[in-house]
Amino acid sequence: MTVFSEALELKIAGLPSRRREAVTAALKRLVPAVVAEDTETLEAFVQLGAGHGDVRARNAARLELLADRVRSQSVAGRELRVELGISRQRMQQLRESGRLLGVQPPLASEYWYPRWQFQGGEVQKVLPRLLAAARERGLSPLGLHLRVTDPGAGIGGTPLAELLEKRPDDVVAIVAGAGEIGS
Amino acid sequence: MSVKLDGFRLEWRSDPLSVVPPVPGRFRFDAPDGSYPVTYSCSDELGCFAEVFGDTKLIEARDGERHVLRLGSRRRLRLLELDDGATLMRLGLDARICVVRPYDQPQAWSSALHRWYARLDGLSYVSRREPSAVNVCLFLDRCADAITVEARGLVRDDLDRLERVIDRYPIATTLLF
Numbered sequence: 001m002t003v004f005s006e007a008l009e010l011k012i013a014g015l016p017s018r019r020r021e022a023v024t025a026a027l028k029r030l031v032p033a034v035v036a037e038d039t040e041t042l043e044a045f046v047q048l049g050a051g052h053g054d055v056r057a058r059n060a061a062r063l064e065l066l067a068d069r070v071r072s073q074s075v076a077g078r079e080l081r082v083e084l085g086i087s088r089q090r091m092q093q094l095r096e097s098g099r100l101l102g103v104q105p106p107l108a109s110e111y112w113y114p115r116w117q118f119q120g121g122e123v124q125k126v127l128p129r130l131l132a133a134a135r136e137r138g139l140s141p142l143g144l145h146l147r148v149t150d151p152g153a154g155i156g157g158t159p160l161a162e163l164l165e166k167r168p169d170d171v172v173a174i175v176a177g178a179g180e181i182g183s
Numbered sequence: 184m185s186v187k188l189d190g191f192r193l194e195w196r197s198d199p200l201s202v203v204p205p206v207p208g209r210f211r212f213d214a215p216d217g218s219y220p221v222t223y224s225c226s227d228e229l230g231c232f233a234e235v236f237g238d239t240k241l242i243e244a245r246d247g248e249r250h251v252l253r254l255g256s257r258r259r260l261r262l263l264e265l266d267d268g269a270t271l272m273r274l275g276l277d278a279r280i281c282v283v284r285p286y287d288q289p290q291a292w293s294s295a296l297h298r299w300y301a302r303l304d305g306l307s308y309v310s311r312r313e314p315s316a317v318n319v320c321l322f323l324d325r326c327a328d329a330i331t332v333e334a335r336g337l338v339r340d341d342l343d344r345l346e347r348v349i350d351r352y353p354i355a356t357t358l359l360f
Contacts, residue, residue, distance in 0.1 A: 058349065177210045
């Protein structure tokens with residue numbers, strides 16, 4: 001185990017500083033999760049084979065990071081209810097009627113509300129059109145959030161979320177044509 | 184260029200050829216006025232996933248219901264190569280036509296090329312998310328009867344294919360749980 005730890009530490013020490021910090025932070029999250037997992041699951045995971053297991057482990061790590069990203073860019077449902085002074089049922093009504101975007105991080109069931117949909121305490125005017133375009137395109141609320149916050153999915157490197165006021169029609173058009181070959 | 188088609192696409196429906204053109208055009212080389220139907224393919228099966236999921240970097244459970252289709256052709260198709268430097272230069276274009284957003288300009292060019300070249304079956308162009316692959320926009324009013332479709336299962340059916348996607352691209356999926 002000592003040899004394993006030393007080899008791992010050496011590998012991490014050789015990384016560029018930003019990557020070293022990212023790898024260390026990821027390991028700090030992953031190690032407790034692995035230790036807490038039951039033995040049968042871990043054995044099954046190991047038996048999946050090196051390449052296979054590696055892909056699934058990377059996938060799990062990416063999902064964790066995506067979930068973290070969603071939460072860091074959003075307001076928790078509980079907080080928003082207090083802020084707006086409305087009930088859980090009213091929030092659900094607003095979500096279901098396409099007037100509020102609530103997203104569930106990957107593999108989670110609680111709702112989070114992306115900050116970009118609010119401007120000066122109000123919901124952005126374009127939001128209902130944007131939600132309608134996403135729904136028609138078969139995009140989930142989470143898919144919409146990830147799409148409008150990714151600079152590479154925006155216009156000239158600017159995320160769509162930052163163009164809602166200046167170029168609402170373009171943002172809606174891009175979301176309406178999303179998820180296609182060449183889109 | 185005249186070529187036999189060999190491409191892939193992800194589709195919610197099992198039939199990619201019965202396209203009702205949206206008005207106004209929705210995707211990159213759609214007819215802006217919906218006057219002709221088009222569909223798209225990517226030369227690389229995994230590249231298809233990069234194209235469709237590259238902006239969200241997430242394949243969700245609902246996406247597992249999409250069909251993976253392989254498109255071929257019974258005859259050689261006449262494609263205008265927007266992935267070729269000389270062709271782009273002759274038209275006064277550059278590779279931005281393949282990646283620019285929104286799609287006003289690509290759609291206007293699609294409409295003009297469709298009108299100018301009556302025997303043209305479609306356009307080939309560079310994939311935005313997998314530049315090593317070639318995408319094709321097919322003018323279905325001219326070549327639908329020559330296109331063959333091979334079903335390759337639903338996205339969720341082939342976990343090995345999904346793992347290859349996850350291995351190649353920084354994409355995650357909830358389908359591997």
